[in-house]
Amino acid sequence: MQRLKWFLLLVPLASVSSFASQSKKPTPPQSEFDASHSYFIGLLELVLEKTAIDYGPAEVVFSMQMEQGRAFLELERNAALDVYWAGTSISREQRLKAIRIPLVKGMLGFRQFVIHRDRRQDFAQIKNLSDLQKMVACQGAHWPDSDVLEGAGLKVMRNPIYENMFKQVAAGRCDYFPRGVHEGKAEVAARAQAYPSLIWYQDLTLYYPFPMYFFVSASNPILQQRITLGLEAAVADGSFERYMQQDSTTAHLFPLQKWLKIKTIVIKNQQLSADTPIRDLRYWVQPPR
Structure with missing residues (x-):
């Protein structure tokens, strides 16, 4: 069984270790008031469940804390960290492999x-x-x-x-x-x-258009493929949206179109890659006009 090591950082993150030989003990969350990290852990577990037949079962366990800058270094090295969720930028996508399916539909x-x-x-x-x-x-x-x-x-x-x-x-x-x-x-x-x-x-x-993605090391293509296939499967069979509708972190967002009716100031995101599939209706709530 794969052991999935995740770290509760200043921005929550998670790690999937393909060949880990031991579990890590839990460490404190980024704050006693952390309100959303469980959503991303649950989504990661859904992805792993969707791909278990092809890739095998996996276990999520806790590990150490670190600030976000170090977390990206660890992920880049494919060392203490294997998968990380965070808002994207051009530089992050140059350093790492981003799975370009927004984890909260672009919200x-x-x-x-x-x-x-x-x-x-x-x-x-x-x-x-x-x-x-x-x-x-x-x-x-x-x-x-x-x-x-x-x-x-x-x-x-x-x-x-x-x-x-x-x-x-x-x-x-x-x-x-x-x-x-x-x-x-x-x-x-x-x-x-x-x-x-x-x-x-x-x-x-x-x-501003700003997706949160799962990121993996460029040297870990198997994990990139697994997460991509798992997310695509969850979107296709409706379990991704059902998960959002049922989780306490995101249930109040529905119906998603209501957010387009509030007074909105729109700004550009110059940090967003031109390759971002922002018009893909499967994954994105379309932005205010």
């Missing part, structure tokens, strides 16, 4: 905001990109989002630690923390006692 690019409750009226006044450019966003130091926002003229305060961005918003050091529409509501609810001043602002959406 990662629909961003709403974690803000301080006292700032609600300020955000209600935002009508366009110029208004939003007056605000400061908290973003991950290594996240492609930071480059996307800065490329659109938005102010960004980078931080390498995921949990600190909630602290910064609560303390007023930055104005908002953009999160995928599948992420923010649960993240704020999980921190209701730790940061009671935080709210999830849903009256405005910032959109």
Whole structure:
């Protein structure tokens, strides 16, 4: 049986080891409030189940923590890490093999905001990109989002630690923390006692095409093929969408088209490869016009 080693990092990630000889003990998640990593583990397990007949059974086990920059190095070396889920960029796709099937149907690019409750009226006044450019966003130091926002003229305060961005918003050091529409509501609810001043602002959406993919090392083509075939099978037989509809992280997203009816600011993603199949209706919710 394959042993699948996954690491709970600043951005959750997972590892599938083809020839691992021992299990790793669990380590703490990226935060006690981690709200979405189980979705991606469950999706990975669905993919492995779909491909078990051809590739054999597999087991997911825990391993160490590391920050995202190191995680990509480990994945590139095909060493401590074998598969990683994260938002994509041109440089990441040059270094690694991306399985170009968005793990939440492209909904990662629909961003709403974690803000301080006292700032609600300020955000209600935002009508366009110029208004939003007056605000400061908290973003991950290594996240492609930071480059996307800065490329659109938005102010960004980078931080390498995921949990600190909630602290910064609560303390007023930055104005908002953009999160995928599948992420923010649960993240704020999980921190209701730790940061009671935080709210999830849903009256405005910032959109840029930004898929989250599974990544594998360029030297691991068998794993790339297995994950690709598993995702394609899950999409084709409807189990991918059923999984999204039933999982607590994504169930509230449905019907998906409702997100196109909210006031939206659209910006370009210069970090997105021209080869991205964004018009493939099997995998993507089509963006606002």
